[in-house]
Amino acid sequence: MSTVKEQLIEKLIEEDEDSQRKITVVGIGAVGMACAISILLKDLADELVLVDVAADKLKGEMMDLQHGSLFFSTSKITSGKDYSVSANSKIVIVTAGARQQEGETRLALVQRNVAIMKSIIPPIVRCSPDCKILVVSNPVDILTYVVWKISGLPATCVIGSGCNLDSARFRYLIGEKLGVHPTSCHGWIIGEHGDSSVPLWSGVNVAGVALKTLDPKLGTDSDKENWKNIHQQVIQSAYEIIKLKGYTSWAIGLSVMDLVGSILKNLRRVHPVSTMVKGLYGIKEELFLSIPCVLGRNGVSDVVKINLNPEEEALFKKSAETLLNIQKDLKF
Amino acid sequence: MTTLKEKLIAPVAEEEATVPNNKITVVGVGQVGMACAINKLEGEMMDLQYGSLFLQTPKIVADKDYSVTANSKVVVVTAGVSQQEEESRLNLVQRNVNVFKFIIPQILKYSPDCIIIVVSNPVDILTDVTWKLSGLPKHRVIGSGCNLDSARFCYLTAEKLGTHPSSCHGWILGEHGDSSVAVWSGVNVAGEVHKMVVESAYEVIRLKGYTNWAIGLSVADLIESMLKNLSRIHPVSTMVKGIYGIENEVFLNLPCLLNAQGLTSVINQKLKDDEVAQLKKSANTLWDIQKDLKDL
Numbered sequence: 001m002s003t004v005k006e007q008l009i010e011k012l013i014e015e016d017e018d019s020q021r022k023i024t025v026v027g028i029g030a031v032g033m034a035c036a037i038s039i040l041l042k043d044l045a046d047e048l049v050l051v052d053v054a055a056d057k058l059k060g061e062m063m064d065l066q067h068g069s070l071f072f073s074t075s076k077i078t079s080g081k082d083y084s085v086s087a088n089s090k091i092v093i094v095t096a097g098a099r100q101q102e103g104e105t106r107l108a109l110v111q112r113n114v115a116i117m118k119s120i121i122p123p124i125v126r127c128s129p130d131c132k133i134l135v136v137s138n139p140v141d142i143l144t145y146v147v148w149k150i151s152g153l154p155a156t157c158v159i160g161s162g163c164n165l166d167s168a169r170f171r172y173l174i175g176e177k178l179g180v181h182p183t184s185c186h187g188w189i190i191g192e193h194g195d196s197s198v199p200l201w202s203g204v205n206v207a208g209v210a211l212k213t214l215d216p217k218l219g220t221d222s223d224k225e226n227w228k229n230i231h232q233q234v235i236q237s238a239y240e241i242i243k244l245k246g247y248t249s250w251a252i253g254l255s256v257m258d259l260v261g262s263i264l265k266n267l268r269r270v271h272p273v274s275t276m277v278k279g280l281y282g283i284k285e286e287l288f289l290s291i292p293c294v295l296g297r298n299g300v301s302d303v304v305k306i307n308l309n310p311e312e313e314a315l316f317k318k319s320a321e322t323l324l325n326i327q328k329d330l331k332f
Numbered sequence: 333m334t335t336l337k338e339k340l341i342a343p344v345a346e347e348e349a350t351v352p353n354n355k356i357t358v359v360g361v362g363q364v365g366m367a368c369a370i371n372k373l374e375g376e377m378m379d380l381q382y383g384s385l386f387l388q389t390p391k392i393v394a395d396k397d398y399s400v401t402a403n404s405k406v407v408v409v410t411a412g413v414s415q416q417e418e419e420s421r422l423n424l425v426q427r428n429v430n431v432f433k434f435i436i437p438q439i440l441k442y443s444p445d446c447i448i449i450v451v452s453n454p455v456d457i458l459t460d461v462t463w464k465l466s467g468l469p470k471h472r473v474i475g476s477g478c479n480l481d482s483a484r485f486c487y488l489t490a491e492k493l494g495t496h497p498s499s500c501h502g503w504i505l506g507e508h509g510d511s512s513v514a515v516w517s518g519v520n521v522a523g524e525v526h527k528m529v530v531e532s533a534y535e536v537i538r539l540k541g542y543t544n545w546a547i548g549l550s551v552a553d554l555i556e557s558m559l560k561n562l563s564r565i566h567p568v569s570t571m572v573k574g575i576y577g578i579e580n581e582v583f584l585n586l587p588c589l590l591n592a593q594g595l596t597s598v599i600n601q602k603l604k605d606d607e608v609a610q611l612k613k614s615a616n617t618l619w620d621i622q623k624d625l626k627d628l
Binding site for chain 1: 335336337339340341371372374375376378379380381382383384385386387390480483484486487490492493494495496497498532535536537538539540541543544545546548549550552553
């Protein structure tokens with residue numbers, strides 16, 4: 001007795017089950033789910049996988065996304081506690097781990113999250129040996145280094161979401177001050193994704209006009225318009241949002257979506273993300289910090305050699321020292 | 333002394349406070365518990381604003397004062413109290429009426445020309461409450477209702493057939509909830525899938541505590557039809573007195589045409605006798621509750 005499906009549909013050829021743009025999100029807290037929904041809304045994946053340890057919430061989140069399938073083009077959404085569901089992912093986004101409590105710095109999370117990376121990275125790599133790993137969990141620069149070490153992957157394949165978000169926040173605030181859309185305001189924040197991040201004031205520009213040529217005091221303490229405060233706001237923004245709503249999710253989710261787009265579509269756009277900086281700016285240790293990187297199908301294929309002025313270089317090195325101080329005591 | 337902005341940018345036209353073309357307001361915070369909510373409201377706003385580089389919505393605002401909602405084209409109402417243990421549906425609805433009595437006049441005060449989409453549950457009753465409190469014509473008060481149920485239906489049917497949901501057409505009509513009606517010519521598949529639709533909503537709530545993604549996407553789908561003037565047909569909750577022999581002023585889900593003016597037409601589907609009977613039964617159930625509501 002034939003089923004409705006058999007009566008309705010005549011099969012011509014077996015379905016090709018291999019996904020070409022499979023993305024796995026590890027960790028289904030607010031950040032992981034914000035990444036997931038942003039990726040779905042941008043139609044970046046043909047398969048989206050959620051992985052977490054909380055079985056009920058995992059299934060519930062997967063079902064809720066599946067129920068929205070009519071409204072987007074990602075035809076396969078799956079989930080599981082076992083990493084086998086993530087096999088052959090092009091990108092694995094790691095958001096798992098403890099998050100900042102009110103008033104807590106990102107660096108305070110380090111030991112707890114290193115332990116988590118030790119348990120999740122080996123199966124991720126086993127199941128998707130050719131993937132790019134995008135680390136989001138904080139403190140992201142240190143954890144990207146840890147993930148790189150544990151994974152055994154080339155450094156170009158392990159990318160920290162880093163200052164892509166800081167720079168987005170920076171450009172939003174500059175845009176607000178000038179009455180111009182953020183995409184038309186250019187500005188880079190590099191270094192630690194955190195309190196010691198480095199704003200490159202000399203590069204801040206609109207239509208190629210460097211704001212510093214209009215006001216040489218831009219970004220200094222003697223600047224009457226106090227543009228420096230914008231960078232302070234970027235640093236404080238996470239703390240402030242956490243105080244108000246308990247966590248941040250939307251902006252980081254969109255930022256991750258931005259990076260995924262560049263990688264999957266091989267766009268070779270330049271993003272300030274956390275990468276291995278040994279050998280650059282006089283740094284001698286193995287360390288991950290955000291600098292402008294060209295992102296494409298192979299991950300970080302090139303880095304842009306920015307001319308840092310002496311002050312910026314000093315701040316960048318200070319950022320490096322802050323992280324090295326913590327990294328040197330890590331056991332994993 | 334010129335500011336940096338003045339050095340950089342030469343205005344060509346006077347900056348007018350122009351009326352936005354596509355302003356959408358989401359009302360998600362009730363009167364009760366405002367204090368905790370204010371912080372959350374500001375936090376959510378900041379978090380969204382910081383994503384602006386990646387979005388094409390240049391202005392994101394949040395406030396507990398409704399004046400910020402002025403001149404909205406569409407207002408989405410998700411506010412409402414949640415059901416207490418062992419609370420009767422009538423009681424839940426009455427408590428929500430009290431919340432809506434505050435919200436709806438505020439909305440109308442600042443956006444007299446808006447279209448209101450009601451999401452809060454029980455949505456069919458609350459859409460009726462909104463219609464009565466707002467005094468708006470019925471084409472501008474819409475219950476999000478079964479747009480989501482039908483999307484779930486399409487998804488589940490597509491899974492069964494191995495196709496994409498957009499190629500499966502199914503309509504879930506009537507009351508948004510347990511007694512909704514699946515209308516589709518492939519009756520056997522429809523009956524089974526419909527049951528899954530009703531159960532799946534409960535299951536998501538049981539597993540993660542609430543649902544949000546699919547309903548959010550569903551509401552965005554409705555807004556798209558209206559703001560882009562698409563005249564697409566969606567199963568949403570509308571005033572059905574006079575249709576299918578229904579005599580009371582109740583809201584039920586039927587296939588409706590949505591465009592820039594709102595809900596401008598109802599599609600006259602040929603329903604089977606048992607489907608019409610189910611609709612009438614739902615209408616009576618809803619009327620039973622509505623007739624006892626106070627202060628409307």
